[in-house]
Amino acid sequence: MRAIIVRPPTPGAQLIDVPSPDLAPGTVGVDVLECGICGTDRDIVEGKYGRVPTGLPYLILGHENLGRVREITAGINGFVEGDLVVATVRRGCGRCRFCLTNQSDFCETGDFTERGIKGAPGYMADRYAEFPQYLVRVPPRLGSVAVLLEPLSVVEKAILQGQRILDRKEPTPGRPRVEPVRALVAGTGAVGMLAAIVLAMRGYEVTAIDRHGDDTFAGRLLARIGAQHVNVATGFDALGAARFDLVVEATGSVAVDFSLIVRLGPNGVLVLTGIPDAAGPPSTVPGGPLFRDVVLGNQAIVGSVNANRTYFESGLQDLAAAEDRWPGLVSSLITSRRPLEQYAAVLAARPGGEVKSVLVVRRDDAPRSS
Ligand SMILES: [Zn+2]
Ligand SMILES: [Zn+2]
Structure with missing residues (x-):
């Protein structure tokens, strides 16, 4: 063969x-x-x-x-x-x-x-x-x-792991949270776009960042699913003062990883899925204020890799739901x-x-x- x-x-x-x-x-x-x-x-x-x-x-x-x-x-x-x-x-x-x-x-x-x-x-x-x-x-x-199911399984795991860590803070009894949970997706390749789609279906208010303008395939797809698109080509200041509950990283860039930590809101969770180049140049960051805020904000940074069978199965359900909601979008x-x-x-x-x-x-x- x-x-x-x-x-x-x-x-x-x-x-x-x-x-x-x-x-x-x-x-x-x-x-x-x-x-x-x-x-x-x-x-x-x-x-x-x-x-x-x-x-x-x-x-x-x-x-x-x-x-x-x-x-x-x-x-x-x-x-x-x-x-x-x-x-x-x-x-x-x-x-x-x-x-x-x-x-x-x-x-x-x-x-x-x-x-x-x-x-x-x-x-x-x-x-x-x-x-x-x-x-x-x-x-x-x-x-x-269905050829997208394997990368989707990686996304399913990353989001569920992040969600589980977010869930350690139960909503106050009798006082359900009124504002939507804010999610940020870094990167608009296949993993980033699948993450944006799944998070939108889960009811998150989704923002996705990349280094391109709105008039791209990714920009148009994000608009269709009701997600916001922000071009950070000239820096993360383009996000204004926005902070997020769940951040899903899909770039593999160490510089982006550090920039995302400071975008976490109180009790926020950053899930890293991109694999940085181990031989890449060293980075210098102001670690004091960065990790001070992680501690004072109960924040979590977690890596997520691969996916077991259960995530392929949840991915199939999400593929079907996405096809029903936005026909032709995933393909x-x-x-x-x-x-x-x-x-x-x-x-x-x-x-x-x-x-x-x-x-x-x-x-x-x-x-x-x-
Ligand atoms: Zn792959
Ligand atoms: Zn083993």
Whole structure:
């Protein structure tokens, strides 16, 4: 079968023929339809990240996926041939308390693998085989947007973790909060836009920041969901005096991270999802006033990575709700779909105006409403 392979830390990606995966007892064989591309994939292609599976000379790239069940081995319930499925990414270490309770996203040993990223083959190939506990069945009506489910699962986790920390302060009995809860999203790539959409559906008053004017795809989409857009290209002063209850960061910029801490309101929570470059230049910040306010304001800064199956399931519900509320909005985040053969151009650099680029592995003629 065809596969896009990498050999980190050697840079570069190739389309080659590889052996098809064995359909071991208890597994489901899946034809891959689409793979989304994100910064992690590009970092792996640059050789900055990623690990080849033990005993193999290459890693099959790709973690954001959508496929169709092709074959089912004996004894599997809950799937039929032709089902649309999205596979989760992380496989637990099998030892720590979190991996043993299906929460490998909180693995404590670090000995997990991640398909397409760290030590396990990914999904940029014609087929893969997987155990059913790692497959999430997708209703046919969500087929046109389901390739976004993996990045959405990361957003679902980040927002729920932030919400849980916010919830440590119960509303005063008999005095429900009257003003809406204010959320700030930093970054208007796929993760930032999905976060803005989910937060808007949760009833937050949403502001999103990036370094562009309003007359962009992101600016128009934010207007459609009733969110405010602020261009901070010339600095965070553009936000005026605004403070926020929940801040979701999706930029990976250390400078932005520090600028966001001072935007937290009393009891506010900053959730970091962007992964800064560990080799980036050091930053100098006035730590005294910064952390003084964190303490005096009961504020929290928390990192969030990966997502377990429960977040894929809540993501499916949010995809359906978003399709009902704003038809076609989520699918508009997919700014390009290109055949697998064009992998080199798509992986080389982020094209201008990209929100989510998708490689089409297999053209699927079954009806897909959007
Ligand atoms: Zn990704
Ligand atoms: Zn673990």
